[in-house]
Amino acid sequence: MKTKLNILIEKDESGYAASCSEIAGYKVTAKSLDVVVKNLQATIEDYLTQVSSTKKAEKSSQPIWAIAEDLIADLTESEKEQLPTDGAVQHDHYIYGTPKVD
Template sequence: MVAHPSQSSIVPSSTPEAAPAEALLPEQILAKLQQLPSEQQQQVLDFVDFLAHKHSPQPLQKTIWEKIDERMARIPPEEWEEMPTDASYQHDHYLYDMPKREV
């Protein structure tokens, strides 16, 4: 494969000569960046921020069920005792104040 002329000084990282080329990489990036107009420099900065965020470790998020369990655990037992046990069957009564159904 033939490299583009602008890539002629970049050596693939699998070769022994890669270490010196990798050391020069920040300077090469900076030199090219300084040649860009400020609007394109901002785009490069946005892209670098995106890459940094994409590859940073993300905290594990809790499932909806874990969140529900945590919130339910905060409800005192006496509150649970006041909850209706027939809420699903008598939902019209509790939501719309309709008369209770015969069980």
């Protein structure tokens, strides 16, 4: 999952300030740039964790075919061609490694 965030870091006479437009109401200030970046990193990690858990909850309420489509959405055509087409018939082979049934 790729998420793009817009971050603005400004310097003024009292130090540094950072804000992120995607995180509502977020702004951090400090005298040191290192402190601002460290706090910004922690906040973004928390934000991405929340976004990820929200998307997982949304996915769990989708039909199984929609979940399957999401799983293979990033595959190239050549990767899709390598997927087995007999998965339903040969499920024991693909899940448990038993010999294929003719």
